[in-house]
Amino acid sequence: MDGSSGREPGFRDSVDLMFNRAAALMDLPPGLEEKIRVCNSTYVVRFGVKLRGRITTFTGYRSVHSEHMEPVKGGIRYALSVNQDEVEALAALMTYKCALVEAPFGGSKGGLCIDPRAWEEDELERITRRFAYELAKRDLINPSQNVPAPDMGTGEREMAWIADQYRRMNTTDINANACVTGKPIHAGGIQGRVEATGRGVQYALQEFFRHPEDMAEAGLTGSLDGKRVVVQGLGNVGYHAALFLSQEDGAKIVGVIEHDGAVVREAGLDIPSLRSWIVNHGGVRGYPDATFVENGASVLENDCDILIPAAMEGVINLSNAERIRAPLIIEAANGPVTAGADDVLRKRGTVIIPDMYANAGGVTVSYFEWVKNLSHIRFGRMQRRQEESWHRLIVDELERLSADKGLGWTLSPGFKERYLKGAGELELVRSGLDDTMRGAYQAMRQVWHERDDVSDLRTAAYLVSIARVAASYRAKGL
Numbered sequence: 001m002d003g004s005s006g007r008e009p010g011f012r013d014s015v016d017l018m019f020n021r022a023a024a025l026m027d028l029p030p031g032l033e034e035k036i037r038v039c040n041s042t043y044v045v046r047f048g049v050k051l052r053g054r055i056t057t058f059t060g061y062r063s064v065h066s067e068h069m070e071p072v073k074g075g076i077r078y079a080l081s082v083n084q085d086e087v088e089a090l091a092a093l094m095t096y097k098c099a100l101v102e103a104p105f106g107g108s109k110g111g112l113c114i115d116p117r118a119w120e121e122d123e124l125e126r127i128t129r130r131f132a133y134e135l136a137k138r139d140l141i142n143p144s145q146n147v148p149a150p151d152m153g154t155g156e157r158e159m160a161w162i163a164d165q166y167r168r169m170n171t172t173d174i175n176a177n178a179c180v181t182g183k184p185i186h187a188g189g190i191q192g193r194v195e196a197t198g199r200g201v202q203y204a205l206q207e208f209f210r211h212p213e214d215m216a217e218a219g220l221t222g223s224l225d226g227k228r229v230v231v232q233g234l235g236n237v238g239y240h241a242a243l244f245l246s247q248e249d250g251a252k253i254v255g256v257i258e259h260d261g262a263v264v265r266e267a268g269l270d271i272p273s274l275r276s277w278i279v280n281h282g283g284v285r286g287y288p289d290a291t292f293v294e295n296g297a298s299v300l301e302n303d304c305d306i307l308i309p310a311a312m313e314g315v316i317n318l319s320n321a322e323r324i325r326a327p328l329i330i331e332a333a334n335g336p337v338t339a340g341a342d343d344v345l346r347k348r349g350t351v352i353i354p355d356m357y358a359n360a361g362g363v364t365v366s367y368f369e370w371v372k373n374l375s376h377i378r379f380g381r382m383q384r385r386q387e388e389s390w391h392r393l394i395v396d397e398l399e400r401l402s403a404d405k406g407l408g409w410t411l412s413p414g415f416k417e418r419y420l421k422g423a424g425e426l427e428l429v430r431s432g433l434d435d436t437m438r439g440a441y442q443a444m445r446q447v448w449h450e451r452d453d454v455s456d457l458r459t460a461a462y463l464v465s466i467a468r469v470a471a472s473y474r475a476k477g478l
Protein backbone atom coordinates (compact mmCIF):
# COMPACT_ATOMS: atom_id res chain seq x y z
CA MET A 1 0.00 0.00 0.00
CA ASP A 2 1.33 3.40 -0.92
CA GLY A 3 -0.11 6.29 1.00
CA SER A 4 0.65 8.82 -1.74
CA SER A 5 -2.06 10.66 -3.61
CA GLY A 6 -3.13 9.65 -7.11
CA ARG A 7 -1.39 12.69 -8.62
CA GLU A 8 2.01 11.38 -7.65
CA PRO A 9 4.34 9.03 -9.49
CA GLY A 10 4.86 5.50 -8.18
CA PHE A 11 7.72 4.54 -5.86
CA ARG A 12 10.24 3.67 -8.57
CA ASP A 13 9.52 6.82 -10.56
CA SER A 14 9.86 8.80 -7.35
CA VAL A 15 13.33 7.32 -6.73
CA ASP A 16 14.24 8.00 -10.38
CA LEU A 17 13.12 11.64 -10.11
CA MET A 18 15.39 12.14 -7.10
CA PHE A 19 18.23 10.41 -8.96
CA ASN A 20 17.66 12.65 -12.01
CA ARG A 21 17.79 15.79 -9.91
CA ALA A 22 21.28 14.88 -8.75
CA ALA A 23 22.51 13.39 -12.03
CA ALA A 24 21.62 16.66 -13.81
CA LEU A 25 24.31 18.34 -11.70
CA MET A 26 26.98 15.86 -12.81
CA ASP A 27 29.11 15.58 -15.87
CA LEU A 28 28.67 11.89 -16.70
CA PRO A 29 29.71 10.33 -20.02
CA PRO A 30 26.76 10.07 -22.47
CA GLY A 31 24.48 7.15 -21.60
CA LEU A 32 26.07 6.28 -18.26
CA GLU A 33 23.38 8.13 -16.32
CA GLU A 34 20.69 5.88 -17.79
CA LYS A 35 22.80 2.75 -17.32
CA ILE A 36 23.14 3.51 -13.62
CA ARG A 37 19.49 4.47 -13.13
CA VAL A 38 17.70 1.53 -14.75
CA CYS A 39 17.02 -1.77 -13.04
CA ASN A 40 18.99 -4.55 -14.79
CA SER A 41 16.47 -7.36 -14.32
CA THR A 42 13.47 -8.53 -12.32
CA TYR A 43 12.60 -12.16 -11.89
CA VAL A 44 8.93 -12.89 -11.16
CA VAL A 45 8.06 -16.34 -9.86
CA ARG A 46 4.70 -17.95 -9.13
CA PHE A 47 4.78 -21.13 -7.14
CA GLY A 48 2.25 -23.32 -5.41
CA VAL A 49 2.43 -24.77 -1.90
CA LYS A 50 -0.01 -27.34 -0.52
CA LEU A 51 -1.42 -25.80 2.65
CA ARG A 52 -4.54 -26.53 4.68
CA GLY A 53 -5.73 -29.12 2.16
CA ARG A 54 -5.43 -26.94 -0.97
CA ILE A 55 -2.77 -25.50 -3.23
CA THR A 56 -2.06 -21.83 -2.63
CA THR A 57 -0.18 -19.90 -5.31
CA PHE A 58 2.26 -17.19 -4.25
CA THR A 59 3.96 -14.49 -6.33
CA GLY A 60 7.53 -13.50 -5.53
CA TYR A 61 10.10 -11.10 -7.00
CA ARG A 62 13.84 -10.61 -6.99
CA SER A 63 15.17 -7.51 -8.74
CA VAL A 64 18.79 -6.86 -9.56
CA HIS A 65 19.32 -3.16 -10.02
CA SER A 66 23.06 -2.87 -10.55
CA GLU A 67 25.86 -5.41 -10.85
CA HIS A 68 28.71 -2.90 -10.86
CA MET A 69 29.84 -4.88 -7.82
CA GLU A 70 29.00 -8.46 -6.94
CA PRO A 71 27.44 -10.01 -5.06
CA VAL A 72 24.38 -7.84 -5.21
CA LYS A 73 22.62 -7.28 -1.91
CA GLY A 74 19.19 -6.43 -0.56
CA GLY A 75 16.45 -7.65 1.73
CA ILE A 76 13.42 -9.83 1.17
CA ARG A 77 10.09 -8.27 2.13
CA TYR A 78 6.92 -10.15 3.06
CA ALA A 79 3.78 -8.04 2.60
CA LEU A 80 0.55 -8.18 0.63
CA SER A 81 1.47 -4.87 -1.02
CA VAL A 82 4.69 -6.20 -2.62
CA ASN A 83 4.81 -5.53 -6.37
CA GLN A 84 7.38 -5.14 -9.13
CA ASP A 85 7.48 -1.34 -8.98
CA GLU A 86 8.19 -1.44 -5.24
CA VAL A 87 10.85 -4.15 -5.46
CA GLU A 88 12.66 -2.31 -8.27
CA ALA A 89 12.60 0.97 -6.33
CA LEU A 90 13.98 -0.77 -3.26
CA ALA A 91 16.69 -2.50 -5.34
CA ALA A 92 17.76 0.88 -6.77
CA LEU A 93 17.99 2.34 -3.28
CA MET A 94 20.22 -0.60 -2.30
CA THR A 95 22.69 0.30 -5.08
CA TYR A 96 22.95 3.91 -3.90
CA LYS A 97 22.99 2.93 -0.21
CA CYS A 98 25.84 0.44 -0.60
CA ALA A 99 27.87 2.97 -2.60
CA LEU A 100 27.30 5.65 0.03
CA VAL A 101 28.53 3.51 2.94
CA GLU A 102 31.16 1.81 0.76
CA ALA A 103 29.79 -1.70 1.23
CA PRO A 104 31.18 -3.52 -1.82
CA PHE A 105 27.86 -4.71 -3.24
CA GLY A 106 25.53 -4.01 -6.14
CA GLY A 107 21.85 -3.44 -5.40
CA SER A 108 19.04 -6.00 -5.27
CA LYS A 109 15.75 -6.57 -3.45
CA GLY A 110 13.13 -9.26 -3.19
CA GLY A 111 9.59 -9.60 -2.05
CA LEU A 112 6.79 -12.08 -1.60
CA CYS A 113 3.09 -11.14 -1.78
CA ILE A 114 1.93 -12.61 1.49
CA ASP A 115 0.37 -11.55 4.77
CA PRO A 116 2.81 -13.24 7.17
CA ARG A 117 0.31 -12.90 10.03
CA ALA A 118 -2.17 -15.11 8.17
CA TRP A 119 0.04 -18.22 8.36
CA GLU A 120 1.34 -20.51 11.12
CA GLU A 121 5.08 -20.83 11.67
CA ASP A 122 5.43 -24.26 10.03
CA GLU A 123 3.42 -23.02 7.03
CA LEU A 124 5.65 -19.95 6.70
CA GLU A 125 8.68 -22.24 6.81
CA ARG A 126 7.38 -24.32 3.91
CA ILE A 127 6.51 -21.21 1.89
CA THR A 128 9.90 -19.59 2.60
CA ARG A 129 11.87 -22.73 1.74
CA ARG A 130 10.02 -23.05 -1.55
CA PHE A 131 10.60 -19.38 -2.42
CA ALA A 132 14.29 -19.77 -1.49
CA TYR A 133 14.51 -22.85 -3.72
CA GLU A 134 13.04 -20.92 -6.66
CA LEU A 135 15.51 -18.06 -6.20
CA ALA A 136 18.57 -20.20 -5.43
CA LYS A 137 18.22 -22.36 -8.51
CA ARG A 138 18.61 -19.16 -10.59
CA ASP A 139 21.57 -17.88 -8.51
CA LEU A 140 19.33 -15.18 -7.05
CA ILE A 141 20.46 -16.50 -3.69
CA ASN A 142 24.17 -17.26 -3.75
CA PRO A 143 27.16 -16.16 -1.59
CA SER A 144 29.05 -14.71 -4.56
CA GLN A 145 26.10 -13.54 -6.68
CA ASN A 146 23.15 -12.39 -4.64
CA VAL A 147 22.87 -12.17 -0.85
CA PRO A 148 19.44 -11.37 0.68
CA ALA A 149 18.75 -10.07 4.20
CA PRO A 150 15.67 -9.28 6.32
CA ASP A 151 13.23 -6.51 5.49
CA MET A 152 9.63 -5.70 6.41
CA GLY A 153 7.84 -8.87 7.51
CA THR A 154 10.96 -11.04 7.69
CA GLY A 155 13.68 -11.54 10.29
CA GLU A 156 16.27 -13.97 11.63
CA ARG A 157 13.90 -16.92 11.46
CA GLU A 158 13.25 -16.59 7.72
CA MET A 159 16.97 -16.00 7.04
CA ALA A 160 17.84 -19.24 8.90
CA TRP A 161 15.34 -21.18 6.73
CA ILE A 162 16.76 -19.60 3.56
CA ALA A 163 20.37 -20.41 4.55
CA ASP A 164 19.43 -23.99 5.37
CA GLN A 165 17.56 -24.42 2.10
CA TYR A 166 20.52 -23.09 0.11
CA ARG A 167 22.90 -25.39 2.03
CA ARG A 168 20.76 -28.44 1.21
CA MET A 169 20.86 -27.51 -2.47
CA ASN A 170 24.62 -26.83 -2.43
CA THR A 171 26.12 -29.35 -0.03
CA THR A 172 29.69 -28.86 -1.30
CA ASP A 173 29.65 -25.06 -1.05
CA ILE A 174 31.88 -24.32 1.92
CA ASN A 175 30.69 -20.71 1.85
CA ALA A 176 27.00 -21.62 1.96
CA ASN A 177 26.44 -19.66 5.18
CA ALA A 178 27.31 -16.43 3.36
CA CYS A 179 24.32 -16.84 1.00
CA VAL A 180 22.14 -14.66 3.25
CA THR A 181 22.71 -12.26 6.15
CA GLY A 182 20.65 -11.42 9.21
CA LYS A 183 20.81 -15.04 10.42
CA PRO A 184 20.50 -15.97 14.10
CA ILE A 185 23.83 -16.06 15.99
CA HIS A 186 23.69 -19.86 16.26
CA ALA A 187 23.19 -20.20 12.52
CA GLY A 188 26.17 -18.12 11.39
CA GLY A 189 24.86 -14.67 12.26
CA ILE A 190 26.72 -11.80 13.87
CA GLN A 191 26.14 -9.95 17.15
CA GLY A 192 24.39 -6.64 16.62
CA ARG A 193 22.67 -7.41 13.28
CA VAL A 194 19.13 -7.42 14.67
CA GLU A 195 19.55 -3.94 16.15
CA ALA A 196 21.78 -2.67 13.32
CA THR A 197 19.36 -0.57 11.26
CA GLY A 198 17.85 1.15 14.31
CA ARG A 199 21.31 1.55 15.81
CA GLY A 200 22.43 3.16 12.55
CA VAL A 201 19.53 5.62 12.78
CA GLN A 202 20.75 6.55 16.28
CA TYR A 203 24.36 6.97 15.10
CA ALA A 204 23.15 9.07 12.14
CA LEU A 205 21.28 11.42 14.48
CA GLN A 206 24.21 11.58 16.88
CA GLU A 207 26.45 12.62 14.00
CA PHE A 208 23.91 15.21 12.79
CA PHE A 209 23.84 16.73 16.29
CA ARG A 210 27.65 17.03 16.28
CA HIS A 211 27.36 19.75 13.60
CA PRO A 212 25.78 23.00 14.84
CA GLU A 213 25.76 24.35 11.27
CA ASP A 214 23.55 21.43 10.17
CA MET A 215 21.30 21.72 13.22
CA ALA A 216 20.84 25.41 12.41
CA GLU A 217 19.49 24.46 8.97
CA ALA A 218 16.64 22.73 10.83
CA GLY A 219 16.39 25.48 13.44
CA LEU A 220 17.51 23.06 16.16
CA THR A 221 20.00 23.66 18.95
CA GLY A 222 21.49 21.66 21.83
CA SER A 223 21.72 17.89 21.79
CA LEU A 224 19.44 14.90 21.39
CA ASP A 225 18.71 15.08 25.11
CA GLY A 226 15.10 16.15 25.60
CA LYS A 227 14.28 16.28 21.89
CA ARG A 228 10.67 15.31 21.16
CA VAL A 229 10.41 12.46 18.68
CA VAL A 230 7.54 10.83 16.75
CA VAL A 231 8.15 7.35 15.32
CA GLN A 232 6.03 5.58 12.71
CA GLY A 233 6.29 1.77 12.86
CA LEU A 234 7.59 0.07 16.01
CA GLY A 235 8.96 -2.94 14.13
CA ASN A 236 12.58 -3.95 13.90
CA VAL A 237 13.94 -0.59 12.74
CA GLY A 238 11.57 1.76 14.58
CA TYR A 239 11.74 -0.13 17.86
CA HIS A 240 15.53 -0.18 18.07
CA ALA A 241 15.85 3.46 16.99
CA ALA A 242 13.25 4.58 19.57
CA LEU A 243 14.75 2.37 22.28
CA PHE A 244 18.33 3.62 21.89
CA LEU A 245 17.38 7.27 21.40
CA SER A 246 15.22 7.27 24.52
CA GLN A 247 17.40 5.09 26.76
CA GLU A 248 20.86 6.29 25.71
CA ASP A 249 20.45 9.83 24.34
CA GLY A 250 17.63 11.16 26.51
CA ALA A 251 15.22 11.80 23.62
CA LYS A 252 11.49 11.73 24.46
CA ILE A 253 9.34 9.54 22.22
CA VAL A 254 6.11 11.56 22.31
CA GLY A 255 4.24 9.60 19.65
CA VAL A 256 4.25 6.14 18.06
CA ILE A 257 2.17 5.40 14.97
CA GLU A 258 1.30 1.78 14.19
CA HIS A 259 -0.91 0.05 11.63
CA ASP A 260 -4.01 0.25 13.88
CA GLY A 261 -3.65 3.83 15.16
CA ALA A 262 -1.23 5.88 17.22
CA VAL A 263 -0.41 6.54 20.85
CA VAL A 264 0.84 9.87 22.18
CA ARG A 265 2.24 10.90 25.54
CA GLU A 266 3.93 14.29 26.08
CA ALA A 267 6.00 12.98 29.01
CA GLY A 268 7.45 10.28 26.76
CA LEU A 269 6.42 6.68 26.01
CA ASP A 270 8.03 3.67 27.64
CA ILE A 271 9.29 1.91 24.53
CA PRO A 272 9.95 -1.63 25.91
CA SER A 273 6.52 -1.74 27.53
CA LEU A 274 4.80 -0.40 24.39
CA ARG A 275 6.62 -2.92 22.23
CA SER A 276 5.56 -5.85 24.42
CA TRP A 277 1.97 -4.53 24.30
CA ILE A 278 2.13 -4.52 20.49
CA VAL A 279 3.58 -8.04 20.40
CA ASN A 280 0.88 -9.36 22.75
CA HIS A 281 -2.11 -7.41 21.40
CA GLY A 282 -1.27 -7.01 17.72
CA GLY A 283 -1.26 -3.20 17.79
CA VAL A 284 -1.18 -0.07 19.98
CA ARG A 285 -4.94 0.11 20.60
CA GLY A 286 -5.74 -0.20 24.31
CA TYR A 287 -2.21 0.58 25.52
CA PRO A 288 -2.92 1.92 29.01
CA ASP A 289 -0.22 4.56 29.52
CA ALA A 290 -0.97 6.89 26.60
CA THR A 291 -3.71 8.59 24.59
CA PHE A 292 -4.92 6.59 21.61
CA VAL A 293 -5.42 8.35 18.25
CA GLU A 294 -7.68 6.48 15.84
CA ASN A 295 -6.31 8.19 12.71
CA GLY A 296 -2.70 7.17 13.31
CA ALA A 297 -1.27 8.84 10.20
CA SER A 298 -2.45 12.26 11.47
CA VAL A 299 0.22 12.02 14.20
CA LEU A 300 2.87 12.43 11.47
CA GLU A 301 1.69 16.05 11.49
CA ASN A 302 2.11 16.52 15.25
CA ASP A 303 4.46 19.10 16.64
CA CYS A 304 7.85 17.47 17.41
CA ASP A 305 11.59 18.03 16.85
CA ILE A 306 12.34 14.82 14.96
CA LEU A 307 10.04 12.67 12.85
CA ILE A 308 11.15 9.09 12.20
CA PRO A 309 9.06 7.29 9.58
CA ALA A 310 10.13 3.66 10.05
CA ALA A 311 7.30 1.67 8.49
CA MET A 312 6.80 1.96 4.76
CA GLU A 313 7.09 4.10 1.63
CA GLY A 314 4.94 7.00 0.47
CA VAL A 315 3.55 8.01 3.88
CA ILE A 316 4.63 11.65 3.55
CA ASN A 317 3.20 12.75 0.23
CA LEU A 318 1.47 15.66 -1.49
CA SER A 319 -1.67 15.11 0.59
CA ASN A 320 0.03 15.85 3.93
CA ALA A 321 3.46 17.41 3.20
CA GLU A 322 2.26 20.98 3.85
CA ARG A 323 1.08 19.98 7.32
CA ILE A 324 4.27 18.22 8.49
CA ARG A 325 5.63 20.31 11.34
CA ALA A 326 8.83 18.45 12.30
CA PRO A 327 11.88 20.50 11.25
CA LEU A 328 13.96 17.31 10.95
CA ILE A 329 12.88 14.05 9.31
CA ILE A 330 15.11 11.00 9.33
CA GLU A 331 14.00 8.37 6.83
CA ALA A 332 14.44 5.11 8.70
CA ALA A 333 12.08 3.41 6.23
CA ASN A 334 12.83 3.25 2.53
CA GLY A 335 11.08 5.92 0.49
CA PRO A 336 8.73 7.35 3.16
CA VAL A 337 8.82 10.81 1.51
CA THR A 338 7.63 10.95 -2.10
CA ALA A 339 9.46 13.10 -4.66
CA GLY A 340 6.55 15.58 -4.63
CA ALA A 341 6.57 15.88 -0.84
CA ASP A 342 10.35 16.19 -0.91
CA ASP A 343 10.00 19.29 -3.13
CA VAL A 344 7.45 20.84 -0.78
CA LEU A 345 9.49 20.14 2.36
CA ARG A 346 12.78 21.23 0.82
CA LYS A 347 11.30 24.58 -0.16
CA ARG A 348 10.03 25.01 3.39
CA GLY A 349 13.48 24.33 4.84
CA THR A 350 12.70 20.98 6.48
CA VAL A 351 15.91 18.97 6.77
CA ILE A 352 15.57 15.38 5.57
CA ILE A 353 18.25 12.82 6.39
CA PRO A 354 17.68 10.51 3.41
CA ASP A 355 16.85 6.81 3.51
CA MET A 356 19.87 5.65 1.55
CA TYR A 357 22.02 6.94 4.39
CA ALA A 358 19.69 6.78 7.40
CA ASN A 359 18.87 3.07 7.21
CA ALA A 360 22.24 1.88 5.88
CA GLY A 361 23.14 0.38 9.27
CA GLY A 362 21.50 -2.89 8.24
CA VAL A 363 23.54 -3.46 5.12
CA THR A 364 26.69 -2.27 6.87
CA VAL A 365 26.43 -4.95 9.55
CA SER A 366 25.26 -7.45 6.93
CA TYR A 367 28.58 -6.80 5.22
CA PHE A 368 30.40 -7.63 8.47
CA GLU A 369 28.36 -10.85 8.74
CA TRP A 370 29.13 -11.83 5.14
CA VAL A 371 32.86 -11.25 5.71
CA LYS A 372 32.69 -13.27 8.93
CA ASN A 373 31.01 -16.17 7.11
CA LEU A 374 33.55 -16.13 4.28
CA SER A 375 36.54 -15.89 6.62
CA HIS A 376 35.31 -18.87 8.68
CA ILE A 377 36.81 -17.20 11.72
CA ARG A 378 34.84 -16.01 14.70
CA PHE A 379 34.61 -12.25 14.30
CA GLY A 380 36.85 -10.40 16.71
CA ARG A 381 39.23 -13.28 17.39
CA MET A 382 42.05 -12.18 15.03
CA GLN A 383 41.51 -8.49 15.65
CA ARG A 384 41.59 -8.99 19.39
CA ARG A 385 45.20 -10.18 19.38
CA GLN A 386 46.30 -7.19 17.34
CA GLU A 387 44.21 -4.76 19.34
CA GLU A 388 45.54 -6.08 22.61
CA SER A 389 49.09 -5.14 21.68
CA TRP A 390 47.98 -1.65 20.54
CA HIS A 391 45.98 -1.09 23.69
CA ARG A 392 48.93 -2.24 25.80
CA LEU A 393 51.19 0.29 24.00
CA ILE A 394 48.69 3.12 24.61
CA VAL A 395 48.25 2.29 28.30
CA ASP A 396 52.03 2.04 28.79
CA GLU A 397 52.59 5.32 26.96
CA LEU A 398 49.95 7.14 29.04
CA GLU A 399 51.47 5.89 32.27
CA ARG A 400 55.01 6.78 31.11
CA LEU A 401 53.97 10.32 30.09
CA SER A 402 52.20 10.84 33.36
CA ALA A 403 55.28 9.70 35.33
CA ASP A 404 57.69 11.79 33.17
CA LYS A 405 55.68 14.97 33.61
CA GLY A 406 54.76 14.30 37.21
CA LEU A 407 51.06 14.52 36.36
CA GLY A 408 50.03 11.73 38.68
CA TRP A 409 47.43 10.31 36.24
CA THR A 410 46.23 6.85 37.04
CA LEU A 411 43.84 4.66 35.12
CA SER A 412 41.17 2.99 37.20
CA PRO A 413 41.85 -0.78 37.43
CA GLY A 414 38.40 -1.53 35.95
CA PHE A 415 38.99 0.66 32.90
CA LYS A 416 42.50 -0.74 32.41
CA GLU A 417 41.26 -4.31 32.56
CA ARG A 418 38.39 -3.72 30.11
CA TYR A 419 40.58 -1.74 27.74
CA LEU A 420 43.38 -4.29 27.70
CA LYS A 421 41.00 -7.18 27.17
CA GLY A 422 40.00 -5.61 23.85
CA ALA A 423 36.63 -5.58 22.21
CA GLY A 424 34.26 -8.49 21.72
CA GLU A 425 32.21 -9.04 18.58
CA LEU A 426 29.36 -6.73 19.59
CA GLU A 427 31.71 -3.83 20.39
CA LEU A 428 33.58 -4.35 17.12
CA VAL A 429 30.33 -4.37 15.16
CA ARG A 430 29.01 -1.27 16.88
CA SER A 431 32.23 0.68 16.52
CA GLY A 432 32.52 -0.35 12.85
CA LEU A 433 28.94 0.78 12.29
CA ASP A 434 29.49 4.07 14.11
CA ASP A 435 32.61 4.76 12.01
CA THR A 436 30.70 3.97 8.81
CA MET A 437 27.76 6.21 9.70
CA ARG A 438 30.06 9.09 10.68
CA GLY A 439 32.16 8.76 7.52
CA ALA A 440 29.19 8.59 5.16
CA TYR A 441 27.51 11.58 6.84
CA GLN A 442 30.66 13.63 6.49
CA ALA A 443 30.94 12.75 2.80
CA MET A 444 27.33 13.90 2.28
CA ARG A 445 27.53 17.09 4.32
CA GLN A 446 30.71 18.17 2.56
CA VAL A 447 28.85 18.17 -0.77
CA TRP A 448 25.80 19.79 0.86
CA HIS A 449 27.80 22.71 2.21
CA GLU A 450 30.45 23.09 -0.47
CA ARG A 451 28.31 23.14 -3.61
CA ASP A 452 26.12 26.16 -4.27
CA ASP A 453 23.82 24.11 -6.48
CA VAL A 454 23.06 21.54 -3.71
CA SER A 455 20.57 22.59 -1.06
CA ASP A 456 19.68 19.29 0.59
CA LEU A 457 21.24 16.13 2.01
CA ARG A 458 19.40 13.79 -0.37
CA THR A 459 20.85 15.39 -3.50
CA ALA A 460 24.25 15.37 -1.79
CA ALA A 461 23.87 11.65 -0.99
CA TYR A 462 22.95 10.86 -4.60
CA LEU A 463 25.92 12.86 -5.88
CA VAL A 464 28.33 10.86 -3.71
CA SER A 465 26.71 7.52 -4.62
CA ILE A 466 26.35 8.11 -8.34
CA ALA A 467 29.97 9.27 -8.57
CA ARG A 468 31.13 6.04 -6.89
CA VAL A 469 28.99 3.77 -9.07
CA ALA A 470 30.13 5.68 -12.16
CA ALA A 471 33.77 5.31 -11.11
CA SER A 472 33.25 1.58 -10.72
CA TYR A 473 31.71 1.25 -14.23
CA ARG A 474 34.44 3.43 -15.73
CA ALA A 475 37.20 1.38 -14.10
CA LYS A 476 35.79 -1.97 -15.13
CA GLY A 477 34.05 -1.13 -18.37
CA LEU A 478 30.55 -2.37 -19.05
Ligand SMILES: NC(=O)c1ccc[n+]([C@@H]2O[C@H](COP(=O)([O-])OP(=O)(O)OC[C@H]3O[C@@H](n4cnc5c(N)ncnc54)[C@H](O)[C@@H]3O)[C@@H](O)[C@H]2O)c1
Binds near residue numbers: 197359
Ligand atom coordinates in the same frame (compact mmCIF):
# COMPACT_ATOMS: atom_id res chain seq x y z
N1 LIG B 1 15.01 -4.62 8.70
C1 LIG B 1 16.05 -3.97 8.22
O1 LIG B 1 17.21 -4.30 8.53
C2 LIG B 1 15.87 -2.78 7.30
C3 LIG B 1 17.02 -2.24 6.72
C4 LIG B 1 16.89 -1.10 5.93
C5 LIG B 1 15.64 -0.54 5.72
N2 LIG B 1 14.54 -1.11 6.27
C6 LIG B 1 13.24 -0.46 6.00
O2 LIG B 1 12.63 -0.06 7.22
C7 LIG B 1 11.21 -0.13 7.11
C8 LIG B 1 10.65 -1.01 8.21
O3 LIG B 1 11.27 -2.29 8.14
P1 LIG B 1 11.29 -3.29 9.39
O4 LIG B 1 12.29 -4.33 9.06
O5 LIG B 1 11.38 -2.53 10.65
O6 LIG B 1 9.86 -3.93 9.25
P2 LIG B 1 8.99 -4.67 10.38
O7 LIG B 1 8.07 -5.55 9.64
O8 LIG B 1 9.85 -5.23 11.45
O9 LIG B 1 8.21 -3.44 11.05
C9 LIG B 1 7.32 -2.61 10.36
C10 LIG B 1 6.38 -1.99 11.39
O10 LIG B 1 5.56 -1.02 10.76
C11 LIG B 1 4.22 -1.25 11.16
N3 LIG B 1 3.31 -0.77 10.13
C12 LIG B 1 2.87 -1.42 9.02
N4 LIG B 1 2.04 -0.66 8.33
C13 LIG B 1 1.95 0.51 8.99
C14 LIG B 1 1.22 1.71 8.78
N5 LIG B 1 0.41 1.86 7.74
N6 LIG B 1 1.37 2.70 9.66
C15 LIG B 1 2.17 2.57 10.74
N7 LIG B 1 2.88 1.45 11.00
C16 LIG B 1 2.76 0.44 10.13
C17 LIG B 1 4.11 -2.74 11.39
O11 LIG B 1 3.02 -3.08 12.22
C18 LIG B 1 5.47 -3.02 12.04
O12 LIG B 1 5.44 -2.83 13.43
C19 LIG B 1 10.94 -0.62 5.68
O13 LIG B 1 10.78 0.50 4.84
C20 LIG B 1 12.21 -1.35 5.32
O14 LIG B 1 12.44 -1.42 3.93
C21 LIG B 1 14.61 -2.22 7.05
